[in-house]
Amino acid sequence: MRAVLDRWSGPLVALAGGLFVAQFVLRHPPSQDAVSNWLLWNALSVAQLLPLVGLGAALAILPLRLAAVGAAVFLGGIAAGFGFYPDVAHWLLSTRGAAQHFYLTIPVASLAAGLVLIAPGAVRKWLALPAGLAIGAMLAVTTKLTDPTLHDPMVPRLGVFVGLWIVGAVTLTLRAFHRPWFPIPLRIYASWLLASGLLYGGAALFAKPAAGPLPDLASERAVSPLPVNPDSLFPTFDQPGPAIPFDRERGMP
Numbered sequence: 001m002r003a004v005l006d007r008w009s010g011p012l013v014a015l016a017g018g019l020f021v022a023q024f025v026l027r028h029p030p031s032q033d034a035v036s037n038w039l040l041w042n043a044l045s046v047a048q049l050l051p052l053v054g055l056g057a058a059l060a061i062l063p064l065r066l067a068a069v070g071a072a073v074f075l076g077g078i079a080a081g082f083g084f085y086p087d088v089a090h091w092l093l094s095t096r097g098a099a100q101h102f103y104l105t106i107p108v109a110s111l112a113a114g115l116v117l118i119a120p121g122a123v124r125k126w127l128a129l130p131a132g133l134a135i136g137a138m139l140a141v142t143t144k145l146t147d148p149t150l151h152d153p154m155v156p157r158l159g160v161f162v163g164l165w166i167v168g169a170v171t172l173t174l175r176a177f178h179r180p181w182f183p184i185p186l187r188i189y190a191s192w193l194l195a196s197g198l199l200y201g202g203a204a205l206f207a208k209p210a211a212g213p214l215p216d217l218a219s220e221r222a223v224s225p226l227p228v229n230p231d232s233l234f235p236t237f238d239q240p241g242p243a244i245p246f247d248r249e250r251g252m253p
Contacts, residue, residue, distance in 0.1 A: 010173030017165035034148040035155055042146040043162045047106050048139075052163055054113030054193050055135050056170025057186050060178070062128055067171065070128045074167060077136020078160055084137075085144050105145070109138040110197030117190030139163045 021039065028036040042048065055074065059067040116124055116131040143159030174182065 007176045010169050010171070010176055013165065013172060014169035017161075017169065020161075035152055035158070038146060038148050038155060039158050039162075043143070043159055048142065048162075049166055050193060050196070051106070051109035051113040051135050052139070052166040053170050054110070054117055054189065055132060056167040057174055057189070058113065058116045058124065058128060058131070059167070059171045060174035061182065061186065062124065066125060066128060067175075070132045071167070071171070073129050074132040074136040074163075077133040078140045078163060079136075080133070081137035081140025082144070082156060085141055104201055105138040105142045107197040107201030109135045110193045110200070112138075114190045114193030114197060117186050118194065136163070 021044070025036050025040065030037040030040055055070075059070050062070060112131040112134040116127040119127050139159065140156075143156055147155045149155060
């Protein structure tokens with residue numbers, strides 16, 4: 001019985017989390033509740049989930065004791081992110097274009113997850129702990145940045161729930177159904193995470209500055225440095241026009 005439970009614990013965690021999200025959304029329709037709308041479109045967005053899936057996959061291929069320590073460090077990173085959110089946001093704010101892209105939290109989390117997945121086994125053991133810390137902190141900062149209520153305690157609770165749910169379900173499932181060929185697709189996934197993090201972060205850092213306001217042509221016309229004589233702009237009817245030669249034989253000009 002225990003062996004069956006260990007093998008199916010990952011799918012059971014995934015199913016339980018999905019049922020909780022479904023009943024929460026049904027009880028609080030997104031069109032009427034800002035927290036439910038945030039849960040669907042921010043906390044469960046693809047960009048937010050990809051680094052969490054990467055961290056879960058990395059913990060799944062680590063030794064059991066190190067994976068447990070990595071999960072604890074991930075929790076510590078979430079707590080640190082909530083606790084030091086103003087300092088982290090101020091530090092990331094100094095980066096160009098960061099404010100328009102969630103302070104680069106998603107690119108940082110994607111790069112951390114991609115690095116720990118693509119690294120060789122000996123190096124992965126050393127990268128797992130700082131990567132878990134970074135991904136947890138970025139999850140907390142993103143939750144605070146996207147909070148539509150600014151004060152509802154349900155938002156950080158749901159943010160922590162989503163992080164634990166995704167990382168736990170992926171870790172337990174991949175560990176229970178591990179196959180020798182798992183490192184191949186995981187490295188492909190890691191390359192994708194690294195590429196998306198670099199592209200998204202680079203696009204934010206090197207974004208073109210916003211265009212300035214258009215010049216006020218009316219004010220420029222009002223302070224024109226050259227005086228304009230209105231009599232020279234339009235001909236007057238009291239002045240004779242240029243003489244036109246007349247052909248007497250044809251009776252026409």
